[in-house]
Amino acid sequence: MIKEIEILLRKLLLNIYLFFSKDQQKQTELKLSAEDKILLIRLNKIGDALVTTPLLKAIKENAGCTIHVLADRKNRFIFENDLNVDKTYQFDKDTSKIKRLRKKLESENYKAVFDLHDDVSTTVTLFIGSLKIKYKVGFDKDNRKIFTHLVPRPNPASTHIVERYFEFLKFLQIDFNLGEIRIIFNTGGKSEQLAKKFIENNFKTPKFLVGINISAGSEARFWGEERFKKLISYFSQYDVNVLLLAAPDDYSKAKQVAANNVKIFIDKEFRNFAAMIKQLDFLFTPDTSIVHLASAFEIPMFGIYVKYKTENTVWYPYNTEHELVVTEEKDFSNLDADDVTPKLKSFFEKIYYG
Numbered sequence: 001m002i003k004e005i006e007i008l009l010r011k012l013l014l015n016i017y018l019f020f021s022k023d024q025q026k027q028t029e030l031k032l033s034a035e036d037k038i039l040l041i042r043l044n045k046i047g048d049a050l051v052t053t054p055l056l057k058a059i060k061e062n063a064g065c066t067i068h069v070l071a072d073r074k075n076r077f078i079f080e081n082d083l084n085v086d087k088t089y090q091f092d093k094d095t096s097k098i099k100r101l102r103k104k105l106e107s108e109n110y111k112a113v114f115d116l117h118d119d120v121s122t123t124v125t126l127f128i129g130s131l132k133i134k135y136k137v138g139f140d141k142d143n144r145k146i147f148t149h150l151v152p153r154p155n156p157a158s159t160h161i162v163e164r165y166f167e168f169l170k171f172l173q174i175d176f177n178l179g180e181i182r183i184i185f186n187t188g189g190k191s192e193q194l195a196k197k198f199i200e201n202n203f204k205t206p207k208f209l210v211g212i213n214i215s216a217g218s219e220a221r222f223w224g225e226e227r228f229k230k231l232i233s234y235f236s237q238y239d240v241n242v243l244l245l246a247a248p249d250d251y252s253k254a255k256q257v258a259a260n261n262v263k264i265f266i267d268k269e270f271r272n273f274a275a276m277i278k279q280l281d282f283l284f285t286p287d288t289s290i291v292h293l294a295s296a297f298e299i300p301m302f303g304i305y306v307k308y309k310t311e312n313t314v315w316y317p318y319n320t321e322h323e324l325v326v327t328e329e330k331d332f333s334n335l336d337a338d339d340v341t342p343k344l345k346s347f348f349e350k351i352y353y354g
Contacts, residue, residue, distance in 0.1 A: 014122040014143070021129060023145045030112060030135060030149055032172060034064035037108060039133070041070040041124055042079075042116040043091055045217075046270070047289035047315065049078035050296075052116055053184040054318075055165045060084040062174040068108065070101075077270065081186055093123070106132050114138070115147070118156065118164060137168070157311040162318045181319055183295040191275035199243075199279055202263045208240045208281045208352060214254060215247035216286035220331040221306055222250075223286060228257040230337040231284065234344070238352060245276065245290075282351055284344075286332075287314065295320045300351045302344055306331060323347035 032038065038059075042052050049071065060067055061084075068087045069079040079088045089101065113131060115138035117124055128136055129146040136146060139153040151171045154164050162181060169176050199209070212235075214228055228244075235242050244264045246254035254264045267273050277283065277290060278297040285291060287305040294301035295317040305314045305326045316322055325343055327335045 010122045014120070014125060017126060017129070018143060018145055021145050024136065024148045026150060027135075027148050030137065030172065032059070032063035032065045032111070036063070036111040037066040037068065039068045039070060039105060039108070039110045039113045040116055041091075041113065041128065042075070043070075043072040043121070043124065044075065045072075045289065046075050046078060047292055049075035050183050050185065050289060050292040051161050051315065051318075052165060053078070053082055053084075054162060054181045055116075055168060056082060056084040057184055058166075058169055058174055058176050059172070063172065065111075068110070070105070078185070081271070082184065083186065084184075091123075091127070098127070102127070102130060111135060112137055112149075114168065116165065116168075118153070118161060137171070139164075139167075156313060158313065160313055160318055161315055179319065182298070183292045183318065185274055185293060185296045187271055187275040187278060191269070191271045192278065194272055195275040195279050198265060198276070202243075203241045205241075208238070209279060210235050210240050210242050211245050211277065211280040211283045211285075212242060213245040213283065213285035213288070213290050214257060215245070215250045216288040217247075221286045221288070222253070223304060223332045223335070225253060225256045227332075227335075227337045229259065231340075232257070232262055234337075234341060238348075240352075243276075243280070245273070245285075282348065291315060291317050294322070300347075302347055304332065304335065304340065321351065 042049055056067060066086045067084060069085050070089045070091055071079050073090055076088055076090050079085045110133050112135035113128060113133045115124055115128055120142045125143040125146060135148050137149040137151060138147045140150040141153055144150055151167045154167060166176060212231060232242055242262050244254055244258050244262050246266050248266055248268050251266055258264050265276050274293050277293045277299060280299050283294050283299050283301045285303055287303060291303060298320050300321040301317050303324045305324055307314055307326050307328050308330045314326060316324055323343060325340050
C-alpha cells in the first residue's frame, strides 16, 4: 500500500512538473564528431545497463566522441567495465549530492545529454530538465517536453529493447548491422582463470557443461527447490556435467537443490560469475541479468519468464540461440517442471547433439 501511494505521488509530481515546463524547441539533426563529449543516463539495475552496451560501442566506434555515463549504484560497475565509456558518474538520491553532481556535469561542457530510459522516469526527467546542457535527446514519450531532439520509440510489444536503443543510431546517422550485435561485458583474465580452475577442480572428466541458475532477484521468479531438483534429474539422462549457479543470498536454497550431488558456484563478484557463464555450453535460467551474459558470450540459453500484466516483449538474450517458456501469471507458482520439459528437450537436444 505504501509503495502504491509513493508511485501515485511521483506520478503527480511528474505531471505537475511537465505541465509548468516550457516545451523545448525541437530540432531534427545532431551530428557527433571525435571532438564532442556526450552524457548518457541509465539508472536502475544490471540488466538495464547491459542492454545499452551495444549502443555505446557503436557510438564510440563510429563517432569517436568522448562518452560519459550517469549510472546507478547498482549498475555503475557495468559501465566502469566498458572500454567504450570514458568516465562514469553515480546518481545518488540526496539533495546536496544531486546539486553537486549537477554542477559537476554542467562543467563538463557536453554537447548533448541522452536519456536512455525506455519508460518515463520521474527522477531522470526532473534531473535532465534542470541540467544546463544545450541539447537533450530522448525517446518520444510522455516527458517529450524536456527534450530538444526526439527519437522514435518502437512498439515495445513487438521490438526487443536492444533494437529500440538502435533508434538512437538511426537518429545519429550511424550505420549498424543488427545481425552482428551482441551485449558486451569484459570478464578479464583473472576471472576466467578462476572459473576454469573451479571447473578443473570440481569435474574430473571434461564434459558438456550445463549451468542451472536458480537466482533471479525476487521470489516471484524463484522456480522452487523441487522443480529445480526435477530439472537436475532430467539432465542426468545425458552425459553432461551440471553446475548449479546462485547469488550469495540464495546459498541456502542452492544447497537444498543440490542435495550434495551437484556442484555449486557462488561468487559475490559479478565479473567472476560472468566468467563462469562464459565457460558453459548451455544455460538454464529465470529472467535476470544473466540472460544478457548468454548474449555476450553466445551461450545457448533456455529461459523461464514471468510476463504479468504487460504486452512488452520479454528481454530474451539478443542474437543468441534461445528458447523460452513464458507465464502470464504473477509468479512461477503454476509453472510445473512438466510444463517446461517438452520444450526444453527439443531445444537442448538440438544443441547437445548438434
